[in-house]
Amino acid sequence: MSSARVVVTGLGATSPVGGTVTDTWxxxxxxxxxxxxxxxxxxxxxxxxxxxxxxxxxxxVLERVKARRLDRSGQFALxxxxxGWADSGLADADVDHDRLGVAIxxxxxxxxxLLSNYDMLRAKGPRLVSPLAIPMLMxxxxxxxVGLAIGARAGVHTPVSACASGNEAIAHGLDMxxxxxxxxxxxxxxEAAIHPLPxxxxxNMGALSRRxxxxxxxxxxxxxxxxxFLLGEGAAVLVxxxxxxxxxxxxxxxxxxxxxGITADSHDIAQPDPAGLGATRAMRTALVxxxxxxxxxxxxxxxxxxxPQGDVAExxxxxxxxxxxxxxxxxxxxxxMTGHLLGAAGALESMATVLALHHRVVPPTINxxxxxxxxxxxxxxxxxxLPAGDVAALNNSFGFGGHNVAIAFRSA
Amino acid sequence: MASxxxxxxGLADIVNEVAGIPADTVQLDKSFTDxxxxxxxxxxxxxxxAEEQFGVTIPDDDVKNLKTVGDAVAYIENAxxx
Numbered sequence: 168m169s170s171a172r173v174v175v176t177g178l179g180a181t182s183p184v185g186g187t188v189t190d191t192w193x194x195x196x197x198x199x200x201x202x203x204x205x206x207x208x209x210x211x212x213x214x215x216x217x218x219x220x221x222x223x224x225x226x227x228v229l230e231r232v233k234a235r236r237l238d239r240s241g242q243f244a245l246x247x248x249x250x251g252w253a254d255s256g257l258a259d260a261d262v263d264h265d266r267l268g269v270a271i272x273x274x275x276x277x278x279x280x281l282l283s284n285y286d287m288l289r290a291k292g293p294r295l296v297s298p299l300a301i302p303m304l305m306x307x308x309x310x311x312x313v314g315l316a317i318g319a320r321a322g323v324h325t326p327v328s329a330c331a332s333g334n335e336a337i338a339h340g341l342d343m344x345x346x347x348x349x350x351x352x353x354x355x356x357x358e359a360a361i362h363p364l365p366x367x368x369x370x371n372m373g374a375l376s377r378r379x380x381x382x383x384x385x386x387x388x389x390x391x392x393x394x395x396f397l398l399g400e401g402a403a404v405l406v407x408x409x410x411x412x413x414x415x416x417x418x419x420x421x422x423x424x425x426x427x428g429i430t431a432d433s434h435d436i437a438q439p440d441p442a443g444l445g446a447t448r449a450m451r452t453a454l455v456x457x458x459x460x461x462x463x464x465x466x467x468x469x470x471x472x473x474x475p476q477g478d479v480a481e482x483x484x485x486x487x488x489x490x491x492x493x494x495x496x497x498x499x500x501x502x503x504m505t506g507h508l509l510g511a512a513g514a515l516e517s518m519a520t521v522l523a524l525h526h527r528v529v530p531p532t533i534n535x536x537x538x539x540x541x542x543x544x545x546x547x548x549x550x551x552x553l554p555a556g557d558v559a560a561l562n563n564s565f566g567f568g569g570h571n572v573a574i575a576f577r578s579a
Numbered sequence: 580m581a582s583x584x585x586x587x588x589g590l591a592d593i594v595n596e597v598a599g600i601p602a603d604t605v606q607l608d609k610s611f612t613d614x615x616x617x618x619x620x621x622x623x624x625x626x627x628x629a630e631e632q633f634g635v636t637i638p639d640d641d642v643k644n645l646k647t648v649g650d651a652v653a654y655i656e657n658a659x660x661x
Contacts, residue, residue, distance in 0.1 A: 232597075294630075295627060298620045298624060299620055
């Protein structure tokens with residue numbers, strides 16, 4: 168593998184706290200929650216009736232006919248990708264499309280399309296099942312539609328590793344560039360799973376917060392009263408390219424995508440390894456791959472979903488990965504505001520990590536009223552500034568199945 | 580029973596909904612594929628919506644013969660329940 172440096176030159180997002188990157192970032196810095204009570208009739212009987220829907224409906228942004236041929240997850244991905252593509256300056260540039268790739272993940276896929284067509288099948292028979300159902304519900308549909316929109320011909324991919332999927336897509340794009348298969352890759356994740364079936368299933372696993380009477384306080388990573396995650400939806404992308412390619416066209420660089428670490432726990436299908444060994448190795452690998460030392464790391468956007476077990480195991484893993492050199496590391500969980508976007512979480516949080524390095528400011532973790540005594544790390548309960556100079560940051564994502572993906576970024 | 584113009588107008592609204600083609604361009608002499616750019620998957624959607632709206636059945640073997648809007652309108656007109 169070549170040691171080509173890879174940089175982030177474009178960002179796009181549609182999230183529960185904003186319809187664009189700018190709006191999302193402002194809301195995160197302000198500590199704004201995107202959570203609300205679901206008013207839909209189907210939510211009435213669910214044990215968890217709260218979620219974080221996108222702030223701006225994609226149908227307000229996309230052309231109507233385009234939108235109706237996409238699953239909601241595809242709509243989010245397209246909105247975010249078009250913003251990121253324009254932000255990179257490549258939309259107006261002379262692009263070699265044979266060297267342009269896409270890696271956009273989803274944890275669940277086109278679940279709304281699948282289930283709404285099943286409802287139609289049961290109600291009116293097979294004739295009424297949409298001929299568009301398959302190209303809408305297939306998990307690679309968001310990536311493929313983004314590829315079509317920007318003319319990507321170097322390869323279009325959809326890594327799937329539950330809630331680590333977004334970060335795995337970023338790692339995959341990094342590999343594509345380092346292996347010489349592409350110069351530019353649009354990487355990220357999307358998720359649209361606010362539907363009664365996945366919500367009932369997550370709740371029956373005991374994974375969701377049931378703080379139905381106080382939705383904005385439901386996602387509370389590391390707080391003693393955390394009781395599960397808040398389901399979010401949306402998409403985020405990063406436009407990454409070889410530093411050589413970015414330099415040649417005079418691109419604005421947000422940060423360097425320094426390295427990635429992918430490991431598996433091989434412990435349990437749903438529970439994290441309590442010792443966090445797989446997560447530790449993922450972070451260490453990302454640092455080694457990026458040529459970074461623990462002392463270079465000043466910030467971590469943690470996976471921290473607000474579940475009783477996972478939040479503590481991750482902190483143990485962070486301490487071990489950095490060999491105890493954690494005093495200078497400001498840690499936050501933006502999931503306290505956005506909820507958990509599953510296969511889009513790594514992408515949205517990597518975007519926040521990149522912006523934290525770019526602007527040298529870390530968004531707060533909200534609802535952290537009484538910290539779990541098992542957690543000794545420096546958690547940001549308010550906006551925090553990062554030091555000047557060459558510094559690095561990590562983004563962690565872990566998924567059901569025992570997947571761990573850490574991404575390392577270096578300041579530009 | 581719907582008149583020829585009522586069927587054309589109803590079909591035009593369906594084509595607009597499915598494919599985004601302006602309804603007033605959906606005229607009897609227009610070819611679905613060559614003039615209106617309705618792709619094969621969208622054509623399936625149009626047919627199923629027309630079946631629902633006009634209470635007719637259009638077997639797949641007959642759909643391939645519906646080249647123009649006029650073909651479809653005539654088919655629906657003949658197939659309508661009396």
